[in-house]
Structure formats: C-alpha cells, structure tokens
Amino acid sequence: MSEVAKEIQGICLRLLARREHSQKELLDKLALRGFDKDDALPVIDELAEQGWQDDLRYAESYARFRIRKGYGPIRVGYELLQNGIAAFDLEGIVKEEAGSWMGLMEQVYSKKYTDDTVLDRNEWAKRSRFLLHRGFSGAMISALFDELNIRFL
Template sequence: MPKDDTKNYKAIKEACLRYLMRREHSQQELVQKVSAKGFVKQDVEQVIGELIEQGLQSDARFAESYARSRVHKGFGPLRIQAELQQRGAGKYPFDMAVEDIAGSWQELLEQVYSKKYGNKPILDLREKLKRCHFLQQRGFPNELVQHLFKKLSL
C-alpha cells in the first residue's frame, strides 16, 4: 500500500470515529459526512465496512438510538420510520423504544395530546380537524388518532 493510501486510510478512520464518538450514525450518514470532507467515497465505504466488522458502527444500533430520541420528543411511528428511511436505516425495528418509554404508541399519543392541549374542550369540527392534523404531522396513524377522539368523546 503506497504511503498516501495509508495516510488517507488513517484520516478517513479518524473522521469516522470522531463522528461515532459524538453519537450513533447510520452507514449512509457516515459516508455522506466523511465524503463531504473530500475523501473518495469508495475509500470511505471500505473503512466503514471495517468499522462495521469491528462492531464500531451499526445501523441497527443507530435505528434504536434515533427512534428512542424521537419517541422522547413525542413523534409517532410513521414519522420515525420515514426519518430512518431517509437516513438509510429504515429496515430495522424500533418498537422497543416506545415500549420502554411510554408503554405503547397509543399511550404516547395520549401523552403528546395531553401535553399540547391539556383539558381544553374541542369546541367545533374545525378545532378537531386541527388537532387531528397536528397528531398526524407528528407521525401517528389515523387509526390511533381516531381511537383517541372516540375515547375523548365518551
């Protein structure tokens, strides 16, 4: 291996490790961030492949960590799934994050609703639609939202 390749390899590995020390990153994120520093994408992918083999980078670990942080912020499964897909880690399950934090998606939905609206009554259809839209934007499926409003109207 020529001297430049060894120096390049070390620089790429150091850049990857710096990112991974701050927080978990998906393989796709690492490739994008390190390649943006001017390194050849193929070399970056090779180094990341070695990091994966060593257990230093894991898309599954990233997905769990990311989902956990989004659940803490009150986001639903549809939104989290879409965001993971964008980051290249959409094929990993993340339901355990909500189970640990809120118990279920329905319970998380109720917590988010309660935090935003408290005990304020729904005065008209327009207000109900506005609240539905808010919850759907947060990534909660329509079925869960409808179930919540049925429960509230009892």
C-alpha cells in the first residue's frame, strides 16, 4: 500500500470512528483535503469490503436520526440522495421510530402548534409551509388537517 493510500485510510478510519459516513461523504471530505478521487476510491472500496464503511448502515443511521428529529419522507429521502444514497426504504425505520409518517407528522405538528381547529388563511398557510419544509407532502398535510378537523375561515 502506498503512502498516499495509507494516509487516506487513516483519515477515513478517523472519520468513521466518529460516525457513519457514506462513500460520497468520504470522497467529498478527502477531496477537500486535496486527495485525488482515483487514489481515494480504491481505499474506500477496501474499507467497505472489510466492513468499516457501509452505505446501507449509514442510510439507516442517518434516517433514524432525521426521523427522530421530526423530518418527513421527502426531506429525508432528498438528504440521503444528496449524500450518495440513491434508493432506500424508509418505511421500516419510521414504523420503529414513530409508527407511521402520519403519526410522526402529528407529533411534529402538536409539538409546535396548539389545538386550534379554525384558522385564518395566513395561519393555515404558515402551518402548512412548516410541515412542507419538514418534508411532508401536500396530500399528507391535507389528510392531517382533515383528521384533526382543522379548517380555515
């Protein structure tokens, strides 16, 4: 193993000792430190073969963290995509953490807002934007408002 490869491996192991990283994250961090992608990729692949780095394990860890923070499927999926994870099933994790996306959204909503059932347009739009920003779809938000009997004037 070359000196550059040993240095890359050391950096990667230090990063992975702190928390899980996707391959893309490791490549990006190494690029910021001036390492060539062609030098880094074989080292990262070797770490993956040895079990030090695993994109699936990273995706599960990251999804659990974000779901616990109250983020919805659109936001979590997008963030995973940004970190190099193209397809990942979030349903099993959300069932373990919150029961369902609707249950999670209701928890997030109830934590932030009171039980008002009649809202003016501005307040209704503000609450909808909050949930949209958290990563819940418009259809999910409408279903939540219907379930909680929230109407606007």
